[in-house]
Amino acid sequence: MPIIHNTFKKFQTLVREESGIHLSDAKKNLLTSRLAKRLRHYGIDSYDEYYRLVNEDSFELQMMIDIITTNETSFFREPHHFDYLKNSLLPEFKGSKYRVWSAAASIGAEAYTLAMILDEGLVPRNISWEVVGTDINTEVIEKAKQSLFPMEHATKIDKKYLKNYCLKGTNKYEGFFLIDDTLRRNCTFLHANLMYPPSSQIGQFDVIFLRNMLIYFDNENKKIIVENVIKALKKGGYLFIGHSETLNKITNQVRQIRPTVYIKD
Ligand SMILES: C[S@@+](CC[C@H](N)C(=O)[O-])C[C@H]1O[C@@H](n2cnc3c(N)ncnc32)[C@H](O)[C@@H]1O
Structure with a gap:
């Protein structure tokens, strides 16, 4: 029509x-x-x-x-970000709890990927962790909470993570996998519109992933979103954006340290 x-x-x-x-x-x-x-x-x-x-x-x-809204996502999308988090950022962390925000989380693939990396890298050092996922789309947030994914989503997940953190579905769940409770209990998903400042209850984060979302906004709204998100980033915390995105002319509140990684000084 x-x-x-x-x-x-x-x-x-x-x-x-x-x-x-x-x-x-x-x-x-x-x-x-x-x-x-x-x-x-x-x-x-x-x-x-x-x-x-x-x-x-x-x-x-x-x-x-x-x-x-376009909700395209996958586990271990742009894997160099997870390698950098695992190999460079987690080893330097000295606190007792590491908090990460997947700010445009979609169905939760990014948040659960983060959870796997954090659980593997931090729990052996007695550091606890938390991942918060938010999205404006209520349907994807419900899916993220369910944490049940079709097997096609498992193709990018390394065998060791599948073994440690994913449960293969049987009977009516044949063809699906469920994220294990070890990860789920430290992951929270909330409905939120990033055009508004984050609720103070969400707290402050060591790392924020704001990936593959800014491309849908004009510069005026990109600025609003980035400034809102940065409010919840700790001093010394890191902001990750998608590979086709940039914060050039959008904000000077964070400093670029790698092509798509920024630090709040
Ligand atoms: C393409 S997905 C990116 C998912 C994930 N970050 C990734 O890189 O795989 C973009 C997400 O941004 C969400 N989104 C769009 N506008 C938003 C807004 N104003 N506030 C919060 N989320 C929004 C969409 O619903 C969608 O799930």
């Missing part, structure tokens, strides 16, 4: 206001194809009518946000 340009513009504004995400004009087909199933669900035959519904119904507004 086609969308008139004016209606697309209204969705563009609404999406930006609610999530900060910039939907360029080139994303018109993407938006319509993603929303089409909601129109079918309600038996609605125009995007204008759906726009009215979304404005009146906060549940449907969240549904729309869930549908338009």
Whole structure:
């Protein structure tokens, strides 16, 4: 079903206001194809009518946000970051508890990868750890909490981590694996919109992963998000971004130490 340009513009504004995400004009087909199933669900035959519904119904507004966000992720994505954490940052840590935030966590693959690295590197030194995962999309946060993944997600996980931290599903869970309770009990997942400052309850972090998220925002909103996230980074803490992202002209509150790794001095 086609969308008139004016209606697309209204969705563009609404999406930006609610999530900060910039939907360029080139994303018109993407938006319509993603929303089409909601129109079918309600038996609605125009995007204008759906726009009215979304404005009146906060549940449907969240549904729309869930549908338009891109949640692509994988375990051990951009593995050099996990190598750097394991080989350079963890050995220098002197405290009693290490806290990491996966700030755009999607279904939790990044957070559980972090959990594997932290558990392996810190527990033998009697250092406890915690991973907090947040996302604006409520559906992915529920999946992250379940920690049950299709076997295809296991391909990038090293055998030793599969053996130590993943349980192979049987019977009705055939074809899935579950993250072991050793990791799950130190991982928390919360719904949060990074366009707003983090709640003070979330605390301060030694490391923040904000990867493959900034690409969906214009520079004005990138600045807001990065400044919000940095508020929760400890002095001397590290911020990781995705390989195709940069903080050039976005903030000078953190200093680049590697192409996609920054420190808060
Ligand atoms: C492509 S995924 C990246 C997942 C993971 N960080 C990685 O690199 O594999 C981007 C995530 O950012 C989330 N996101 C988009 N806008 C957001 C916002 N304003 N606040 C919090 N999360 C947001 C999306 O829902 C999505 O799950």
